[in-house]
Amino acid sequence: xxxxxxxxxxxxxLVVVSGANGFIxxxxxxxxxxAGYRVRGTVRDAKKSxxxxxxxxxxxxxxxxxxxxxxxxxxxxAFDEAVKGASGFIHxxxxxxxxxxxxxxxxxxxxxxxxxxxxxxxxPSIKRFVLTSSSTAAISPKPNIEFSADESTWNDEAVKAAWxxxxxxxxxxxxxxxxxSKTQGEQxxxxxxxxEKPGFVLNTVLPNCNMGLVLSPEHQGxxxxxxxxxxxxxEFKGQEKLKFNPPQYYVNVQDTxxxxxxxxxxxxxxEERLYDFAYPFNWNDxxxxxxxxxxxxxxxxxxxxxxxxxxxxxxxxxxxxxxxFGRPGWASLEDSVAxxxxxxx
Ligand SMILES: *[C@@H]1O[C@H](CO)[C@@H](O)[C@H](O)[C@H]1NC(C)=O
Numbered sequence: 343x344x345x346x347x348x349x350x351x352x353x354x355x356l357v358v359v360s361g362a363n364g365f366i367x368x369x370x371x372x373x374x375x376x377a378g379y380r381v382r383g384t385v386r387d388a389k390k391s392x393x394x395x396x397x398x399x400x401x402x403x404x405x406x407x408x409x410x411x412x413x414x415x416x417x418x419x420a421f422d423e424a425v426k427g428a429s430g431f432i433h434x435x436x437x438x439x440x441x442x443x444x445x446x447x448x449x450x451x452x453x454x455x456x457x458x459x460x461x462x463x464x465x466p467s468i469k470r471f472v473l474t475s476s477s478t479a480a481i482s483p484k485p486n487i488e489f490s491a492d493e494s495t496w497n498d499e500a501v502k503a504a505w506x507x508x509x510x511x512x513x514x515x516x517x518x519x520x521x522x523s524k525t526q527g528e529q530x531x532x533x534x535x536x537x538e539k540p541g542f543v544l545n546t547v548l549p550n551c552n553m554g555l556v557l558s559p560e561h562q563g564x565x566x567x568x569x570x571x572x573x574x575x576x577e578f579k580g581q582e583k584l585k586f587n588p589p590q591y592y593v594n595v596q597d598t599x600x601x602x603x604x605x606x607x608x609x610x611x612x613e614e615r616l617y618d619f620a621y622p623f624n625w626n627d628x629x630x631x632x633x634x635x636x637x638x639x640x641x642x643x644x645x646x647x648x649x650x651x652x653x654x655x656x657x658x659x660x661x662x663x664x665x666x667f668g669r670p671g672w673a674s675l676e677d678s679v680a681x682x683x684x685x686x687x
Contacts, residue, residue: 348609350470350543351429353378357606358428360384360415360458361435363391365565366474366549368557369599370432373667375402377603384412384424384435393561415454421461429467430606433458434474436527438566439520442510451523452530459531463540471542472605475528477550477619478521483590485649492656493615497525513583528615535613545605547598547660549618551587553678554595559685568682574628575686577642589624589651594673594681597664604663616660620672622651631679636687 357374361367362383371381385391388411398407410424415435441447462468480495504522535544551567564572573581601618605611626644661671
């Protein structure tokens with residue numbers, strides 16, 4: 343086997359995926375099972391997420407996927423049980439834009455990340471750890487401004503804005519607290535690696551706006567950023583705030599999952615920050631796709647003065663990983679929108 347296909351973790355091994363019911367994490371589980379791994383998913387509430395056992399059991403056969411409850415990831419020792427006997431850990435669990443107060447929103451993410459790393463370090467069988475970071479750990483969208491970002495870029499601006507004095511209110515503050523939580527969470531992970539030198543390799547994945555198939559619309563609804571697409575479908579009725587999400591990059595959620603699995607298993611991918619960004623888009627691009635795919639549905643008019651994301655990011659490495667899974671490259675915006683819309687169209 344060449345170093346391109348040689349696996350750091352053999353097929354059949356057990357991999358922990360935290361927050362397994364989430365939009366990205368459920369696809370990470372799906373791609374891991376497809377690649378022949380066994381998966382232990384952590385969820386806050388095992389009863390609520392029991393559908394995952396049924397879903398993946400029906401798709402890949404019984405016994406390949408199991409659930410374990412981790413009610414509070416920030417609690418000391420939260421993942422100590424979950425890592426027993428595992429060869430890899432993909433830490434995806436994160437609260438998404440729920441807090442205006444940095445004192446609330448940031449320590450949960452930092453502690454959850456460190457707890458996951460500490461648990462993994464205590465389990466000698468763990469060879470690989472993949473952290474789901476975020477585009478916002480490196481950059482915030484800046485429409486119409488040319489700039490570039492690479493592995494050394496951190497979202498220091500968001501950290502500063504998030505920790506600025508009160509009042510803790512407004513959509514921008516909420517976004518900054520989320521972005522800062524991902525920045526500081528990822529920084530804590532690299533710091534842990536440097537200081538503790540555990541016996542595994544860390545890679546991080548920085549996804550931008552995820553679109554694509556929802557595995558179970560019945561149980562997951564229109565989760566996370568798929569909710570943005572559904573809001574646009576409904577002319578933002580009742581969700582006016584979502585309209586202000588600026589132009590940025592999309593990525594297909596199944597490509598995101600492939601980047602995670604590649605970061606976990608490919609021998610040559612080591613200590614990397616992977617820019618999981620496909621191509622830039624804005625709302626009007628999606629409206630054009632909607633009108634083409636669903637001519638019978640009436641959509642809102644184009645939104646004036648949206649601008650464009652003009653940033654350049656080092657996303658070649660992540661796309662190259664996607665290709666190792668037999669894909670031609672990043673999935674298109676049209677396919678990603680069409681897959682998402684299957685949940686309601
Ligand atoms: C995070 O960890 C620190 C240090 O161990 C602790 O003082 C703090 O209470 C924890 N915060 C949360 C939200 O669990």
